Amino acid sequence: MSKPCILGLTGSIGMGKSTVAAMFAAEGVPVFDADAAVRAMQGRGGALIPQIEAAFPGSTDADGVRRAYLGERVFGNAAALARLEAIIHPAVAAERQAFLLEHAAAPMVLFDIPLLFERGGADQVDRIIVVSAPPEIQRARVLARDGMTPEKFAQILALQMPDAEKRxxxxxxxxTGTSLAETEAAVRRLIAGSKGCC
Structure with missing residues (x-):
């Protein structure tokens, strides 16, 4: 039985990855959003709450993970971040596998994975798509986010593979430094050209 062509979508912070993923979904391509899966598992009643609380006491409450509190505990602390990732990554991999089974008959699926290269997931996809925009556009988008500072932006960039390497x-x-219409047209061309890529 043929399997779907797996497209891996990635890109640095502020490059428009979520917008592009939504464009694929609008064209009928099933999209697995790794960040959304993590949010669900960390939200109220989420499957990872007991493990995260055990590893980081006080980091959860009735609504799930206290994201700001947990972020402060792991940001800039490599050992703590590795401990958290050891909980999250296997759970996301299981969710992704379930998603693939659910959409086994689709001609293609899209994995929206922010740290595709950084976490060694490139060998799990058939084609890699990188979203990119000029640095000044990226910076303006990121600094417009609530709670973002130039220092925090610099720290996040330091953890990510440089955009030029990803490209x-x-x-x-x-x-994604162009108009939305131009980006949508690029997505449609890519979908048309990727049929039967496996």
Whole structure:
């Protein structure tokens, strides 16, 4: 039985990845959003709450993970971050596998994975799509977010593979520094050209 062509979508912070993922979904491509899966598992009644609370006492309450509190505990602390990732990553992998089974008959699926290269997930997809925009546009988008500071932006960038390296490793690059209409047209062209990519 043929399996779906798996497209991996990634890109640095502020590059428009979520917007592009929504465009794929609007074209009928099933999208697995790794961040959304994590939010669900960390939300009220989420499957990971007991493990996270055990590893980081006081980091959860009735509504789930206290994200700001947990973020302060792990941000800039490599050992704590590794402990958290050891809880989250296997759970996300299981969710992704379930998603693949659910959409086994689809011609293609999209994995929206922010740290695709950084966490070694590139070998799990058939084609890699990187979203990219000029640095000044990226910076303006990120600094417009609530609670974001230039220092925090710099710290996040330091944890991510540089945009130029991501583009060099990509099978496809989608420029999000253009108009939404131009980006949508690029998405449609990519979908049309990716049929039967496996």
């Amino acid at each position: 060099a490793k990509a099978d496809h690059v989608i420029d």
